[in-house]
Amino acid sequence: MTLPPSPKAATSSDDPRRGNHRSAQLAAIAALLLFGVAITAVLLQNHSHAQVVDPGDWEAAAEHIRAAYQPGDIIRIVPIWADEPRVFLHGLEIDMNREPDPEVLDTYERIWLLVGLGRVAEAKASLPQSYILEEERNFGGADTLRFRLPASARPHYDFLAHIQESEASRFRDDQPLHRCTNWTHQSWHCDRYDRWLNVGIQMRDMDADPRTCIYFPAMPDHYWHQLTFRDVQMHSEIRGRVGHDNWAVRSERGSEVSFEVRINGELAYARVLAPRDPLFHRYTIDTTPWQGESVDVQFRVYAADFFDRFLCFTAQIPQDPSSL
Numbered sequence: 001m002t003l004p005p006s007p008k009a010a011t012s013s014d015d016p017r018r019g020n021h022r023s024a025q026l027a028a029i030a031a032l033l034l035f036g037v038a039i040t041a042v043l044l045q046n047h048s049h050a051q052v053v054d055p056g057d058w059e060a061a062a063e064h065i066r067a068a069y070q071p072g073d074i075i076r077i078v079p080i081w082a083d084e085p086r087v088f089l090h091g092l093e094i095d096m097n098r099e100p101d102p103e104v105l106d107t108y109e110r111i112w113l114l115v116g117l118g119r120v121a122e123a124k125a126s127l128p129q130s131y132i133l134e135e136e137r138n139f140g141g142a143d144t145l146r147f148r149l150p151a152s153a154r155p156h157y158d159f160l161a162h163i164q165e166s167e168a169s170r171f172r173d174d175q176p177l178h179r180c181t182n183w184t185h186q187s188w189h190c191d192r193y194d195r196w197l198n199v200g201i202q203m204r205d206m207d208a209d210p211r212t213c214i215y216f217p218a219m220p221d222h223y224w225h226q227l228t229f230r231d232v233q234m235h236s237e238i239r240g241r242v243g244h245d246n247w248a249v250r251s252e253r254g255s256e257v258s259f260e261v262r263i264n265g266e267l268a269y270a271r272v273l274a275p276r277d278p279l280f281h282r283y284t285i286d287t288t289p290w291q292g293e294s295v296d297v298q299f300r301v302y303a304a305d306f307f308d309r310f311l312c313f314t315a316q317i318p319q320d321p322s323s324l
Helices: 016-053 055-068 084-091 120-125 160-165 246-250
Strands: 073-078 110-116 132-139 142-148 167-173 175-180 181-184 187-189 196-207 210-215 224-232 238-246 257-263 266-274 279-285 294-302 313-315
Touching: 016 294, 055 084, 055 110, 055 132, 055 266, 073 084, 084 110, 110 120, 120 142, 120 257, 160 196, 160 210, 160 224, 196 246, 196 313, 238 246, 238 266, 257 313, 266 279, 294 313
Parallel strands: 073 110
Antiparallel strands: 110 142, 132 142, 167 175, 167 224, 181 187, 187 196, 196 210, 210 313, 224 294, 238 279, 238 313, 257 266, 257 294
């Protein structure tokens, strides 16, 4: 005789009441999480509002700077990403570099800081200690600080400032030197005006910073591009930066670039820049062998494939401390 199968024992997993209980637990946890997110969002929003400078404070601080602004001044906004005060400073010179760079700031007589979000101590610490604080004022959520540069900070000779006195030319071994004598758009041009093939003062994006520098692109047809400064009074060194602009870095065209500095025809510095090198390189040239002399300083650039080789450089001779 065959017995009928035993009925399967009921388990807790088969209990529909347990499933409903679990769903209720999950719904409760989700509700709590949602509530927590909402509370956090409100707190963050209130914190954000507390960190925003009142537009009236920005305007009052900016108007104070505008009223006292004079030629030879430059303004830095802290934090650099604060856009609100810029509308009140239209027409005045603003330093857009991510960090203060003495190479840029030392060419001015006075530095203004327009500071928000309580970052006064941070803003002061970002400048060289040699800068002299002349004035500090508060306008609610914004502050202004004015610094004067000591004579020791200002460069003895800034090549960019003397670009119009320079001689631009191009040459190669099988051709005589050809002078580029057409001065227009703050640049030297070889013969006709050309937007790309010139040498002069431009603002370019260098290593993600907008920099005013000497735009110095490579020439076609295997020519060297040359810029000569005559009778420059030499101290102990030349300091500067050199690199491709962001257009050249992104471009797939062009070869490596050779950059040279010669003093009285003698090679004093050379750097080869790889085609996609993104850095705005600092360089220092020891010029003690020519210290106290008036010399000719030549900058040269060359690329076998010149397409999109948009080089830019700066060069300064610092003050001789013994002359101050």
